[in-house]
Amino acid sequence: MNVLIIEDEKALASELELFFTKNNYLCEVCFNGSDASEKIAVNLYDFILIDLGLPDYEGLDLLKEARKSNPEAACIILTARAEVYDRITGLDMGADDYLAKPFSLLELQSRMQAITRRKFGLVQQVVDLDGFMVNLTDRTITYQHETINSITKKEFDLLAYLILHKNRTLTRAQLSEHIWGSVVNDDYDSNFIDAHIKNIRKKLNAFAPADWLETVRGLGYRIKLNT
Amino acid sequence: MKLKTKLTLFNTISKLVIVILFVLLLPAIIQNINKNYTDNRLVKQKDKLLQIVHEQGIQTYIEDGQSYGSYLPLKEEYISLDEVAPDYFLDTIQDEKRLVEKDTIDYRILSHTFKAGNKNYLLEIGKSTETIGETTGPLQNIAFKTLLGMILLTILADIIYANYILRPLSLIIKTKLVGNKFPSFTTYKEVKTTTSDFQHLDISIHQMVETIERAFQKEREFISNASHELMTPISILQSKIENMFEQEDIQDEVKVRLLEMQKILNRLKSITKTLLLISQIENDQFLKEDEIPSHMLLQDVYDEISVRLQEKNISYSVNMPQNVVLINVNKFLLFNLFFNLVNNAIKYNKPDGNIAIAGHMHQQKFTISIADTGIGISEDELPFIFNRFKKLKRSLLHDSFGLGLPIVRSIAIFHNIEIKVTSQKGEGSVFNLIIPAKLIKELPT
Structure with missing residues (x-):
């Protein structure tokens, strides 16, 4: 599974990377929106984790781009701006899930597994x-x-x-x-x-x-x- | 009472009092005027008579040893002239009775002695007081009616003018104070008036509302920003601790300490999340579009919380009507409201205690009461239980950070739900939630 982590807080990004690498995911990390935008346009991912509070980019725009060039990817919005409004727009714009910071890494992983189950309609587990x-x-x-x-x-x-x-x-x-x-x-x-x-x-x-x-x-x- | 009514009432009463006083005094005044006028006439008549006597001699009227008397046919006036003892002296005007042809009549009498031809004479000129008094009655009547009419006119004028001059004030009250939640977050609309006091009032109210609004806004922004700024580092710490916990080369002893760190971090997280929630509620960020039967909402709360009842062996009873549906509410928030209240009822209960939840309709309002047999709240603490971070004696014994009831209050205010708390120290507490008619739909049973 390929995961793209878009998170400007380097300390958090590296913890996410460490966690997912340990759990056998292939990780790529972007610390800003423009890098992420390029990566989304070029590569294909299974999961894209988008932080909404990027300094240079509107996180919801990244979501739009991802929906276009990576239609198969599951997008999860991560944000410390837990405004109810953001949540609604995020989900309206096609995010697969929305997780407010601070979250547990295990919670994030279980949400991702749930999405996988939903998307691929696995046989009875x-x-x-x-x-x-x-x-x-x-x-x-x-x-x-x-x-x-x-x-x-x-x-x-x-x-x-x-x-x-x-x-x-x-x-x-x-x-x-x-x-x-x-x-x-x-x-x-x-x-x-x-x-x-x-x-x-x-x-x-x-x-x-x-x-x-x-x-x-x-x-x-x-x-x-x-x- | 409204200012306008008060002013009108005062005007009317004060004018009426003055008029009544005047009308009551009128007879005395008229009498006085009449008396002065009569006395004046009597003196003039006396002077004229004395002049005649002086010019034509006393013989014109009186022969030796005789007396002279004359009166008008209706006896309203009379005149008499008599010879008196040489040393007799009199010069008065007073009210006296006189017998004139068997009739006793009240007269105003001028008595005057004068000498003529070595003899002393007494002159009396009388005027019937009845004729004097006759005018008083009608005058009083006319005066009263005229004045009453004038008063009515002035009162009418007063009302119209007061209405006109006080209109800006009623406008200020109507548009800026009544009906508007204070502080009202609407744009300023100037009330047109030439009265400087009202201009001052209007602007002052506007400035006060603006100041309060700014303070509100500032607090919200602060809470919101602070929460956001805190969430990110907490998130980093939480991830780091979780990753370390997974590391195989870490000893259990270290893991226990990591766990303690996690617990403390969770506490920080809870407080921050709660503050953020309160600020979001106060900032109207939640929709009120959900619909949920009240008994189902409480069932959800029970499912979530039932495990906590076991520990203290608390019995729990719910008596809710099945036909009351809550409408125009936010389910998530209401769930949290009841969760916190029931959680408190468990937390502050005694072992083997009791929690009774009941709902009933009363005058179109729906009241849900949550009664516990817990430690209760003392009377002096009761007014403060909804304050943020107000650590009461009871919560110090438990792991609580003093935000449970503030959330409850914020959610209740957001939904216009009234909370009434009664408590008996050592006996328990009852929280009554009075839900307004707007949030209720009753299904036919």
Whole structure:
């Protein structure tokens, strides 16, 4: 997968590059709009991450150019200017997603994977976790052909996020950002993730031990998956 | 009461008082004038008679030892001349009664003694006071009616003039103060007037509104800019921490510290995001076009928050009518409003406590009440709970940064929802949200 990162904050651009390179993406980075404009015109990308707050270029113009010369690319707008108006215009102008800074790299990656799934209409994505069949498309879990209905929407979101980032320890902060990201809230230290995990375990253990859902002491949670 | 009404009322009353006073005093005044006039005439008549006596001698009227008397047929005037003792002296004008042919009549009488031919005489000239008083009544009547008419005319003139002169003031009140939300963010339109006081008032109000508007705008810009400027470095830090966390050569011990950094960064992020949200709400950046049944909105909140109830074993009951739909609202914002209120109800509740949510229609308004059995808010803290960063005693015990209720308030103001809070320290709090008729659609049940 080719990713073009257009971001004038060099420190952030290099972190994005580091993250995506590690996750086996091919990255190119532009620190300004005119360079990006050239690259968009010449090369083809799978993903274009556009920062709206570029000093020399209107980010939304880049989006237009990208839509023209890279119609296959998925464009994600990244911005610290989280004005509601920008979001609407961005999505209206054909951006595939919109992420307000600050965002979690894992969140960005999961959005990109979601776009890939949407775009290429992958066949049913089913993950086998020691007999628990998690269908990420239909959002169901079955064990030996029996559907586990007691799992709530939130709990499934949590599981799916852990599966998406399998074999990687996710911190409570990362998980709550994914689950409660849109809620503007007075708490800065909510450990309700633990309660959710406890509930998920209880519901799954009624069928079979779910040892693949690991607690990483002092750090967070991880789903171990041998593929 | 309006200034115009007050002025008119004052004018009318003051004029009426003066007129009534005048009319009441009128008899006394007329009487006084009449008396003076009568006395004057009596003196003149006396002088004329004395002159006749002086020129033609006393014999014209009176023989030796006789007396003279004469009166008009209706006895309204009389004259008498008598000889009196040589040392008798009198020179007065006073009211007295006289018996004239069996009739006792009130007279104004001039008595005067004079000498003629070594003899002393007493002259009396009388004028009936009845004739004097007769004019008073009609005069009073006429005066009262005339004055009343004049007063009505002046009051009418007063009203018309007051109306004319106060029109700029009513215009200022109508266009600049009433109906306009203060501060009103409309362009300045001069109120035409030649009265300098009103010009001054108009300009002053305009300047004040402008100052407030500028202050508002400045605060918004500041919050917005500050949030944006803060978001970028936070974003960089967050990415760096996340990338470091992934690094294989980093020991768990370091990872725990990275986690703590992440937590602190999250706190900073939450505060900044919340401030930005408040500034966006106050800047009218959100649309109000959503429609959602009220019970479904609360169900969404419950789905999101139910996990938090478990920890304290709090029982949660919702009693909402199924037919009330909220219209012209922003779903995202209302969700956050209820999330924060319910979250507080959980956070400040006692273990095994209770939260009761109920909705009911009352006089076309829809009230949703959220009652908890928590620690409550003391009376002296109650007025400040909606202030930004106001750390109350209760929130210090919890991980909260004092922006939950300010968000609630901003969202409520944005939707014209009124919030009423009652609380009993140690017993719990009730937050009542009164939703105006404009935001409600009732479905037939």
